[in-house]
Structures are given as C-alpha cells and as structure tokens.
Amino acid sequence: MAKWGMVIDLNKCTGCAECVAACKTENNIAIVGKEQSEMGRTMLWMDILTLYEGKYPDVKVRYLPRPCLHCDNPPCIKVCPVRATYKNEEGIIAQVFPQCIGCRYCMAACPYTVKCFNWTAPDWPDEMAAALNPDVSARPAGIVEKCTFCIHRLQKAKEQAAVEKRDIRPGEYLPACAESCPTRAISFGDLDDPKSEVSGLIRSPRMFRLLEEIGTEPKVYYLSESE
Amino acid sequence: MLAKQNNDLDDGLFYSIEYTSPKFYWVMFALFVVIGFAAYSYLMQIIIGLGVTGLAQPVSWGFYIINFVFFIGISHAGTLISAILRLSKAEWRRPITRMAEVITAIVLAIGGLHPIIDLGQPGRMWNLVTSGRLQSPLLWDVTSISAYFAASTVYLYLPLIPDIAILRDRGTKPQWLYEFLSWGWHGTPKQHHILERAINILMVMVIPIAVSVHTVISYIFAMTIQPGWHSTIFGPYFVVGAIFSGIAALLIMMIVLRKVYHLENYLKEIHFNYLSILLLIMSLLWFYFTFSEYLTTYYGNEPDEMRVFLYKFTGGFAPYFWAMFACNFLVPVTILANKKTRRIKGILIASISVVIGMWLERLIIVVPSLANPRLEYPTGIYIPSLTEWSVFIGAIAVFILGFVLFAKFFPLISVWEIKEGREKSISEVAHRLQSYLPDNHDELEIEQALK
C-alpha cells in the first residue's frame, strides 16, 4: 500500500502562487470576495506563508507553500465527533463533506490551522459556474474543508490502472499544485517506495518538517533554502 | 393544629402563584419580544450560514462557545451548592436550595443548546446519533451534560413534591397539573421516608456529576495541543470558576427575587452573609488557580505559549484580561473581606462583578489561543456581530422567562423545608451540637431539659 507524501523544495520556490491558483480551480474552492477576505474568511487549501526574517533594513522574505500536512498522527481526526475526517489506508487525511456537522472542532485542534470553513454558501460568477471541476463536489455553507491531496485524481489514476491491469506508475497521480508548479519545487509520490523521487529527496540534509516537535509526523516535507 | 398555623405563616409564598398581576403580562411580553428577535437572528444564521457572525479563520469559535462554557458554569450554582449544603446539614440552606436548583435546570438547558447554535449544519445533528464517536470530547460533553440535566431536574423536582401537594390541597389552578405532579403525597411518615431516601441518594450522586460536567467542558480545550489550552489544571480550574460564577449568579437572583416577590422575611441578611463568604473563598481559590496556570506558562517560557500569554497580558486582550482580574479578584475581595461593605448592596455589586469577570475569563480562554496559531498567519480581530449579541441577550431573556414561569406555578422557596426547619430542626440542631461536644454528665440533664 502506498503512503503518499510531498516534498517542497524552498530553493526552487519563487512564491509565485501558481499552486494556490491551480488548487482553487481544481477543487472548486469558493471565492469569497474582498470584504469577506478582509475579515479573514479567505478559503485556501494551499496557502503561501510569508515569513520575514531579520530586522529592517536587512529583511529577508521567505515563502512557504503550505497544503494540509497530512499528519501521520493527526490531532484533527481524534476530536471529530462524527468521523467527517479520517485517515485512509494510504495515509491521506480525507474529509467526508456530507457527514460534517460544522462544529469546527477540527479547525480549533489543527496545530497548522490548515482547515477552512464555508461561512456562507459559495457564490460563483456565471462564467465560472460553468467551469467547475465535475470530479470534486461543491460544498454547502456550514462545513469544514481542506486539502485532500487531490484524492479524486488518485481515484482516476487507480481506475485507469485497473483498466489496463497494472499498478499506478510513479508520477501518474499528482495533485494539482505539484503538477502546476512552474519551477517543479513540489514533488509528490510514494514515501514507502525507497526508489521514488520523494524518498530520495527526504534523505537530503536540508529536509525539515513543520512543527516537528509536536509529534504530528506530517507527510509534507520541506527542503530548506541553502544560504 | 400547629401545622395549620404554620401554613398561614407561609401564605405569602403562594401569593404570586394564585394572583396574576398585569405586571406579569408586561414582563412576558417584553421577554417574548427579545426572544423573538433572537430567534429571528438565529433563523437568518441558519439560512445564510455562520457568515452572519463575526467569526473567521483562525478565530473560528466565539460567542457561542464562550456562552456555552459560561452558562454551564453558572449552572453549577444550583444543584452542586444545594447538594453540598444539604449534605453538610447547613440549616441556613432551607430558603436557598430551591432557587439554586431552578437556576441549574434553566441555565443548563440554555447552555446545552449553545453548541447546537454554533453548528454550521444543525440539520445534520442526527449524524451524532447514528455515528457519533465517543472518543471526541464533544461526545463526552453530550453524555455528561445530559446526565447532569437529568439528575438536576430530578433533584429539583423531588423536594418540590410536598409543595405541589400543598398547592393541590389549596385548590390552586391548574388543579390537574398539581394532582399529576404530586403523586398522591399526603405527608405520611412512609412517604417522608421514601422521599428523603431518594433525595439523599441523589444529592450524593449529583456532586460527582456536576464536577464531571465542567471538567469535561474544559477537556474540549485541554485535549487539543494548542498553546494556552493544553493544560492539566484546566479541569479543576474550570470547576472552581464554575462554582464561583454560580454562587455569584445565585446571589444576584436571590437579591432580585427577594425584591420582586417580597421575600425579605425568608432571605435574610444572614443568608447573604454566609453565601458571600463562600463567594469570597471561591474568589481566593480562583486567584490561586489563575496564578498557578499563568506562572507555569511564564516560567516555562515556551515561544508558542508565550505568544498567547503576552497577547493576554500586554497585547490585544490586555484590557479584557486585567478587567477580568479586577472583576474576579480585586472587587469581590475588597468588598467581601470587609464586614462593613458585606451588606446586600455590596454583595450585589461584588456578584455582578464576578459574573462579568467570569464571562471575560471564558472569552480570554477561548479567543486568544485561536487568535495566535503556531504558524504565522495574518490574524484579524474577532468582533462579535449583532446576531451573536442578540442570541446572547435572547439567552438571558430565556433564563428570566424560565424563572418567571417557574415562579408562576411553583413556590420559589421550599415551603415544607421551612416548616420542617421550624418544627423539627431546632431541637435536632441542639442535639447535634451536643453530640459535637465532649461527653459529660451535664448532657443527660440538657437532654432531659429539652424533653
């Protein structure tokens, strides 16, 4: 069984936010408008954190793309009262949209604050409503959502492989962010396969994970910037 | 004969049940207007979504959760205090217990509804029944609050039965209701025995349940690993705060009802004095817990914890934090520690201050931890919307409505317990006092004298 993971090389990341845009269109993520956005209700499954280091005038700006980290030991699924979020056998933390009652406990429990909430029902401009991705269900108001590693793409890849009676080939299943990254900063693959690209990358001395000290064992790895 | 005389003595307690003044209808009308507005706001929230509140990311819990913790905290006034006073045979409890128990029952129902108001998809509540997970602290709450609600309504109802029988025998309307609820009580010794036995079992049961309720509520926060929440003393800290705010709410209600229903003869200065000393003790205890909680954080000096800590002490929430400190500690201790100011007016000020302070404490627990996530996100300030305010005020109106309605049908002071106090307890207490003292030969003489 595969264990899907992601490696983001910060040396290559330019902070262009192409991954953010690709994610939004791929997953039919609601667009909330300026006013709501200023209130802090922007919905992003893939976000880019801006980190400032040093003091003015020697400021260094870093960018850190942040999807859901798909922890191996996730604090969010423990607290869900209805199993609207769970870890599947391939390590992906999935959301069951029709099951969620909107208590937002998982949002409060997530140490990375990756979850977002549908504060109102999504409202699409006409030209966009026609272009929604049919593979991803639209969410109603009042439920929690987050990055799923584009699990629908895994589904498709599996079906294709089943038709052709073979296993999934490396690189056949990529989330939208990894696929769209112009500098190929985001790699994605099977962490359990020692020959995969990601398994090779995480052996790098530059490897780190976010908030490693709290023991959540995220499956999104970063390669730090070399000076 | 004696019974008959005493009955007349307490006649005033039935006045508000048997005569309805026009004021009653005005109060009901006003309350329904307020509740109607709150219901309208909530309806809009269901239709539009939680977007009508001031909530956002990362502060995704706000007024509703704060009020949930706050109201459930107030509910500890009642049953817990009443059970402790009964258990410790405090004779001055007699006019107080009923009111305390009523507060619990009403406030618990209100508080218990708040998590549902907070849900984004209340229509999917049924999922909790079919596939609820007992490993989630939210389900611990569901079980423990429903147990407390069941136990405390029963604990309110059982000592009410003899009073209901009095109402039935007075021919008060609606007659069928009192007949239904009194279960044929005629005060026979056997009946007394049964009732007292049941009350005794319940009061022992209700104390651990009450403690569990607020412990489990604190676990909602403490079971996460978020800075400012993940603390081992949260359980007892919440329980202490709950009893603290509960006593304050009880005192306020006692002062108000005494004025409204003219109970000066029953709720005397001494009752307020004793209860306010309890409030003073709880204030000191609250300070001790707060001190331990924040000193460990400060000394440990972990960066994530410190961010929340500084947000409370010097940052955006400093005004609320220090207001809480003044309301919960400085004001009540100054007023209540001084015999001269420990009068009804002073006690009222101290109690109101404590209730406000404890509400602020809930605010300070819920919001700052959410507003300071571990990773660096831009965070806005949480400003509650009109919807949240109106639901809050509506909840308070429901509380008053509950009290007004209860007082319309049942006596607010346990009539039979007052009578029992007059008839039996004076000699009982004398005997009890005697049994505390070292045995000597005079004992026999006193016993004989009493006979």
Next chain:
Amino acid sequence: MQSKLVRTLQFVSIALIWIFVISLDVWIVSLLFVAKKLNDSINASVGIGIIAIPLFLTIAAILTYVFLGLRKYSGETESSDSAGGRGTK
C-alpha cells in the same frame, strides 16, 4: 374521573421515563460498536459507557421508586383532612 385520568398519565410518564433512559443507553451501546467499527480508541468509549449507562438507569430507578412508593403509601390519610398535612405523628 379526573383522578383516574391523572393516574393514567402518571403511569404513562413512568413508562416514558424508562423508554427515554433505555433508548439513551441503547444509543451509548451502539456508539461502542461504532467505535469498534471505526477503529477508534475503545478505552474512551468503554469508560464512558461504564459510567453513563448505570447512571441513567439509577436516575430512572430512583424516580420510579419515589413515584410508586408515594402512590402506594398515600392511602393512609387520604380520607382525613389533608391540607398540606405534614403527618408528624
């Protein structure tokens, strides 16, 4: 006639209390199976079940004990004048 109706209502209410309590307990037991199915921490579920199930039963038992007891022993003074009589013999 009214007292007969009241009596029926009272016994219906006892039945309702038991139905309520038993369905609560059945619910908690069913959640134990849900926990097992979902591979959740079974300890939490069993712990809650052990405390909550007997607790609700006890509350219902106390109520039934009081209700039936009061009914049973109310006859003693029923015929005599009983204006809130305290029965302190």
